[in-house]
Amino acid sequence: MKVSLGLAALGLLAACHEAAAAALTIPLKKTREAPEETLQRLANTRRHVEQKYFGSGSGAQRGAMVEQEVLLNEDGSTGFKVPISNYMNEQYYGEIGIGTPPQKFKVLFDTGSSNLWVPSAECRSSGCFTHSKYDHTQSSSYAKNGTDISLLFGSDSLKGYLSEDTLTVGDITVEAQQFVEATKESGVRFAFGRFDGIFGLGYDTTPVEGMVPPFHNMVNQQLVKEPMFSFYLSDTANGNDGELVHGGYNSEHFDGDLKWAGVRRRGHWEVDLEAVQFGDDEIVMGRTGAAIDTTSSMLVMPTMVANYLNEKIGAKQDFAGRYTVDCATVPSLPSLSLTFGGVKYILDAKDYVLNVEGECISGFTGMDIPEPLGPIWTIGDMFLRKFYTVYDLGNDRIGFALAL
Numbered sequence: 001m002k003v004s005l006g007l008a009a010l011g012l013l014a015a016c017h018e019a020a021a022a023a024l025t026i027p028l029k030k031t032r033e034a035p036e037e038t039l040q041r042l043a044n045t046r047r048h049v050e051q052k053y054f055g056s057g058s059g060a061q062r063g064a065m066v067e068q069e070v071l072l073n074e075d076g077s078t079g080f081k082v083p084i085s086n087y088m089n090e091q092y093y094g095e096i097g098i099g100t101p102p103q104k105f106k107v108l109f110d111t112g113s114s115n116l117w118v119p120s121a122e123c124r125s126s127g128c129f130t131h132s133k134y135d136h137t138q139s140s141s142y143a144k145n146g147t148d149i150s151l152l153f154g155s156d157s158l159k160g161y162l163s164e165d166t167l168t169v170g171d172i173t174v175e176a177q178q179f180v181e182a183t184k185e186s187g188v189r190f191a192f193g194r195f196d197g198i199f200g201l202g203y204d205t206t207p208v209e210g211m212v213p214p215f216h217n218m219v220n221q222q223l224v225k226e227p228m229f230s231f232y233l234s235d236t237a238n239g240n241d242g243e244l245v246h247g248g249y250n251s252e253h254f255d256g257d258l259k260w261a262g263v264r265r266r267g268h269w270e271v272d273l274e275a276v277q278f279g280d281d282e283i284v285m286g287r288t289g290a291a292i293d294t295t296s297s298m299l300v301m302p303t304m305v306a307n308y309l310n311e312k313i314g315a316k317q318d319f320a321g322r323y324t325v326d327c328a329t330v331p332s333l334p335s336l337s338l339t340f341g342g343v344k345y346i347l348d349a350k351d352y353v354l355n356v357e358g359e360c361i362s363g364f365t366g367m368d369i370p371e372p373l374g375p376i377w378t379i380g381d382m383f384l385r386k387f388y389t390v391y392d393l394g395n396d397r398i399g400f401a402l403a404l
């Protein structure tokens, strides 16, 4: 049956890359959070994604991609336990070093943005308080740039300036990496969750002020064997950490061969969403993109589709705006299939419904991103826990395989 919704419609490297060995592998830790924090974070997904993908790439809103990462709190609550952490707790973060000797930071590795930024030692904002801060006076490899970076979003802003220093990621040392030292956050109640900054892995078409993103520098400085990186995002259920591999992939973490889908626009890691099927129903869409986003939790899609799917699974909106499902029904709900590069990737209900301490939350989140960028779906961790992904910058394509 066709349903028309009237839409305008890191461990060891793979055998073939083993020369570089484990040095390029970064373990990704998962943060722990209280159930109520998880619920609040999930409720905020829509806003997060909206900020991230709206208008990105256009000159006037260049800053939006970095800034959206911190503007997570809508209610303006204060204190050090700020809601931004609700967003990003239980995200997958890893450690990097900046400077000589290296100053350590926990960062989110984000395929949905392209900048590297960390809090500056000069930051007096409360959001910086509990976090590692970069102090360039303590680094012998620091080079001043000083270009002011002002990242605006609505009435809120993040301010800082460009600096240049040695970056260490695993055993990789990148020379002269430019990044943003964030010195001030105003109108924004943010602490960066349980990590300090963001390590953007997006294309170099979107970063601020012509900065070269760190992975592009690794490729330019010939520090990686292949111009690709790969994510394995563990499931809490099996207790593993995740893994990010720079320069290849780890075939021990997936089953069978990788299947590839071409990047449709160099900006985000975005492929064509060729077909969507829910149970036996094929959802008819116009040309639609799917951004594969390692720092998004849910499956964000056009509102009509989300409403349709939530109705199909009997999800009811609660007082906080979340769509909840009776957990007892989950085993009998239909599967959702997404087609990329001619291959169907199937999510079962246990994948697209999150069970947070006995409360079942639908992952189908509605948001309309207008043309020309949209319509676009954002495919987050719900999908990435099931499928291993390889981001091939050299060939502008994303590889998928069932994660092990």
Ligand SMILES: *[C@@H]1O[C@H](CO)[C@@H](O)[C@H](O)[C@H]1NC(C)=O
Pocket (backbone or CB within 6 Å): 144, 145, 146, 147, 162, 178, 209, 210, 211
């Ligand atoms: C700072 O970096 C930007 C971007 O790479 C560059 O255009 C600019 O010339 C640099 N400025 C200084 C003072 O080094």
